[in-house]
Structure formats: structure tokens, C-alpha cells
Amino acid sequence: MRGLVLGGTSSGVGKTVATLAAIRAFEDAGHAVQPAKAGPDFIDPSHHAVVADRPSRTLDTWLEGTDGLRRNYRRGEGDLCLVEGVMGLYDGDGSSTAMVAEALDLPVVLVVDAKAGMESVAATALGFREYAARIDRDIDVAGVIAQRAHGGRHADGIRDALPDELDYFGRIPPTPELEIPDRHLGLEMGDESQVDDNALATAADHLRVDALLETARAPPEPAGGVDTHEGTTDARIAVAEDAAFCFTYPATLERLRDRAEVVTFAPTAGDDLPDCDGVYLPGGYPELHVSELAASPALDTIGERASEGLPILGECGGLMTLSESLTTADGETGEMAGVLPAEIEMRDRYQALDHVELRATEETLTADSGGFLRGHEFHYSEASVGRDARFAFEMERGDGIDGERDGLTEYRTLGTYAHVHAESGAFDRFLDAVEL
Known part of the structure; x- marks a missing residue:
């Protein structure tokens, strides 16, 4: 199963909404999506499960180790796995989004807040791509999804400013109906506060499904196979x-x-x-x-x-x-x-x-x-x-x-x-x- 990681420039940039829109876009195009979440969160995955109609898998290098991470990924079902990142792409010493992407050798699509920028979006994305080499990590930042971006001149300006090595995978328009209420521990659960279906469908229309699918790739096989647990019990x-x-x-x-x-x-x-x-x-x-x-x-x-x-x-x-x-x-x-x-x-x-x-x-x-x-x-x-x-x-x-x-x-x-x-x-x- 091929996959992509949707990483963010920071917390609060709109990764969850972008992930939900991407799930919807692929589902509408006839592709079964296996959602996943980098990091130990329980709440974002509950929103994934509502849109994808299947449980979202947890991918965390600290909790699972590299082979455990790969085994867990392989147990997923679908044509494509979309992995929502945690915090900013490189944030977190125990298990960052970058660590998960590197362990799975999956390309990263960077979610960038574009509400007040065009060329600066390209500069930000290029910086995130080049930073991987600076810290000697094998992270492939393949392109961007412009969050809170308008169409027309705004979208065109972002796309035209991107260098050849970074693709424009579409945008999420500014949509109040896509905001998810929060409380202590994070957002409200998916079965409590589902995002507006019509608004999500509209956002999904602005994503380039074919380009995303072409960029996705499959991770390495885990050592020792997928099933490593002991035998059954009578418990x-x-x-x-x-x-x-x-x-x-x-x-x-x-x-x-x-x-x-x-x-x-x-x-x-x-x-x-x-x-x-x-x-x-x-x-x-x-x-x-x-x-x-x-x-x-x-x-x-x-x-x-x-x-x-x-x-x-x-x-x-x-x-x-x-x-x-x-x-x-x-x-x-x-x-x-x-x-x-x-x-x-x-x-x-x-x-x-x-x-x-x-x-x-x-x-x-x-x-x-x-x-x-x-x-x-x-x-x-x-x-x-x-x-x-x-x-x-x-x-x-x-x-x-x-x-x-x-x-x-x-x-x-x-x-x-x-x-x-x-x-x-x-x-x-x-x-x-x-x-x-």
C-alpha cells in the first residue's frame, strides 16, 4: 500500500482539515483510503475514521520502533495510506512527523498556511525541504497543500513561485464550517463534532488527486514479517x-x-x-x-x-x-x-x-x-x-x-x-x- 505524509509547518496550521479533505478527495475518486496519524494522538484519528469509514492507525517511532511502525502500517487496508503529521514537521524528540516519514520512506506533502502569503509559501516550503539535508535526515518534501488559500491570483501566485522540485497539490479554501471545536486534550472527538460534509466536499474538489497519487510510494518491508505475536489463548x-x-x-x-x-x-x-x-x-x-x-x-x-x-x-x-x-x-x-x-x-x-x-x-x-x-x-x-x-x-x-x-x-x-x-x-x- 502506497502512502503519503501530510506534515505541517507548525501546530494549528490545519493538518487535520487538510487530511480529511484529502481522504474525501481520494474516496470520491474511487480510492479506498487507510488513514493514519503520526504521534500518539487519539482524537485526530477519530475524525479520520468518520470520513474514511475505517479506523485510523497510530504511527509513532517511540511507541513502536521502526519495525513495529512498519508492521502496524502494513496491517492497514486500502489503496493508499494518508498519514497526518503531528505538530510541525521536525518537532518532537521522541517521534516527530519527520521521523515517521523517514522510517517509512514516504514523501511529505507540506501543509502551509497561505492566508497572508504567496511567494513566502514557496520560501517556507523550500526551507523545510532543504533543512532535512542540514540535519542529515532523509526527508523528501515533495510539495505543498496551501491551507486557507483563495483561488485565482492567490493560488496562481503560490503555484508559480514554487521551484521545480516542489509540486503544488492544491489548496483548502478559507471555510469556517471546517473548523473543529476543541477542549482540554485537544479537538472534540469525531463522533461528537463531525465536519460539515458539503464544506469538506468543496475543499476536496481543490486538491490534485492524480498528482498526489503519483507521488505516493510504498514503505520498506518490516523485519520478521507482519505478524509477530504469540498464539491464541482461551481468555x-x-x-x-x-x-x-x-x-x-x-x-x-x-x-x-x-x-x-x-x-x-x-x-x-x-x-x-x-x-x-x-x-x-x-x-x-x-x-x-x-x-x-x-x-x-x-x-x-x-x-x-x-x-x-x-x-x-x-x-x-x-x-x-x-x-x-x-x-x-x-x-x-x-x-x-x-x-x-x-x-x-x-x-x-x-x-x-x-x-x-x-x-x-x-x-x-x-x-x-x-x-x-x-x-x-x-x-x-x-x-x-x-x-x-x-x-x-x-x-x-x-x-x-x-x-x-x-x-x-x-x-x-x-x-x-x-x-x-x-x-x-x-x-x-x-x-x-x-x-x-
Whole structure:
């Protein structure tokens, strides 16, 4: 499957809208698109999935490594993969858009804000192309999509100013209907705030699909093939899936389903915990659903089953739900499952945002003692932990729960602020632990 990376000159330049318009343009031309996102984000991919009608894949060199990245890419489906970048093209020491493009050997189409420039757009793009050689990176900036560009003289001026080595792939006209509302953690999710379909179709008409398709190319094969996980198990894993638990990488669910039976449940809708051998509580927005969670029979059952030794893994929002209580920024407090000795409070600004590395200080659900895991953390909540709290990980990089440690553990329950990817091996280790 050939692919392209849509990188930006900076955050906020309009990469997501450009990506959605490109997906729509290819779909309208009869090409099935596999969307993807560089970096660890869950929110932009939710918008991709609405337009492409298939899950968006996460591509992050820190979380997955080069071969893991290539394996994850190869598991996608479609005629073409469109990868939305993260921040500016070269920004990020753990996994930048440039690192992802280089690992996959995919050309970069640069999204440039053209609302107040013409020749300067060309100068900016040329600078981004030549900067790769300056830092000795093999990054192929193939051309530009002019974001917020008018037609006529404006578009012609941008196209004419570009040097021969940079193609003009079209423009996204200034369209208020394409703006996506945001909140803490980023944009609103795709199923909450879908972009206007007519406006997206209009924007798609201004992209040069044939030129983009001709520029795309296929990445190298991953070492060791695509499938590297262990054999199947007899385990039945319950996965929370609703508005409070909506941050799940497609590759994680694929890995769980490859090796076990997966059944989903919706705590905010009043679902009880189904019969299962293990529980995965992914991240999301539990702080927006405190009253529903406090009243959910699933949390009472999770508390009971945890004390009986049921393996339970919670990431970020899952950690918050496994705690004793959760207090919103407005002061609303609800009792949570009460498995882990922590009280969670939301703050007005983020408390951690980084790629992280954790070292296991004891054998735990996702790692052997002394093992390392790489992940990502981004949260506005703060945890006040009890004096008797036990931690499974020390932080080699990142903040974790208390600045030095992550992974609150009790019984056979583990709650972390870190999100990890299936390529880390953490979910294979979880399934192995469930089978014990």
C-alpha cells in the first residue's frame, strides 16, 4: 500500500482539515483510503475514521520502533495510506512527523498556511525541504497543500513561485464550517463534532488527486514479517468502550482479538461488567461522566472482582476510574471503583505531556521485573495517593503519577497514566498474565 505524509509547518496550521479533505478527495475518486496519524494522538484519528469509514492507525517511532511502525502500517487496508503529521514537521524528540516519514520512506506533502502569503509559501516550503539535508535526515518534501488559500491570483501566485522540485497539490479554501471545536486534550472527538460534509466536499474538489497519487510510494518491508505475536489463548477480555473510555489504539484491539475473545461494555450506559477473565479500561473522558460512572454497576463489580484477583489494566482514564474518587474542575466528586488508593482531581491546565519510558520494579501485568515499556502521557488530572500505595514502575522519562513513579498496583490490578501501544508487547504480557 502506497502512502503519503501530510506534515505541517507548525501546530494549528490545519493538518487535520487538510487530511480529511484529502481522504474525501481520494474516496470520491474511487480510492479506498487507510488513514493514519503520526504521534500518539487519539482524537485526530477519530475524525479520520468518520470520513474514511475505517479506523485510523497510530504511527509513532517511540511507541513502536521502526519495525513495529512498519508492521502496524502494513496491517492497514486500502489503496493508499494518508498519514497526518503531528505538530510541525521536525518537532518532537521522541517521534516527530519527520521521523515517521523517514522510517517509512514516504514523501511529505507540506501543509502551509497561505492566508497572508504567496511567494513566502514557496520560501517556507523550500526551507523545510532543504533543512532535512542540514540535519542529515532523509526527508523528501515533495510539495505543498496551501491551507486557507483563495483561488485565482492567490493560488496562481503560490503555484508559480514554487521551484521545480516542489509540486503544488492544491489548496483548502478559507471555510469556517471546517473548523473543529476543541477542549482540554485537544479537538472534540469525531463522533461528537463531525465536519460539515458539503464544506469538506468543496475543499476536496481543490486538491490534485492524480498528482498526489503519483507521488505516493510504498514503505520498506518490516523485519520478521507482519505478524509477530504469540498464539491464541482461551481468555475472555472485557474492554470498556463508551464516551468515557474512547482512547483505544486499533492495533490494541486487534492484538487482543487475535489472541483472545473480546467483549465490550459501556459503563456510562449502565452496563455491568460482563463475565470475563480480564479487564482493560482504556483512557478517555471519565471527568465528563462522573455521575454516570459513580452510578454504574460495572464499577461496583470491578471493585469486587479486583479483590478476588481478576487481572485489570487501566490506562489514564482507566486509572482514574479505578481510584477511590474523581473530582472535576467544577468541584463535582463521584465515588469510583475504589480499587487503587488514590483520589483524582482535575486541574485547569495539563499536568503531563510527553513520551515516557517506564522500568518495572517488580513483575506486573504488562512487564517482567526490570523490563522497560515506552508510552505516552497527556492528562489534566492529578492523583493524591495513599501512604500505603505500591508502584510497579519507576520513570526513566516522563512524570508518571508522582513525578518519579507510575503504575499503581493492588491485587492483580494495574493503573498507569501511560498509554502504551500493542507493539510494546505490554498487551501480550497482559494476556499471558490473564492465562496464569
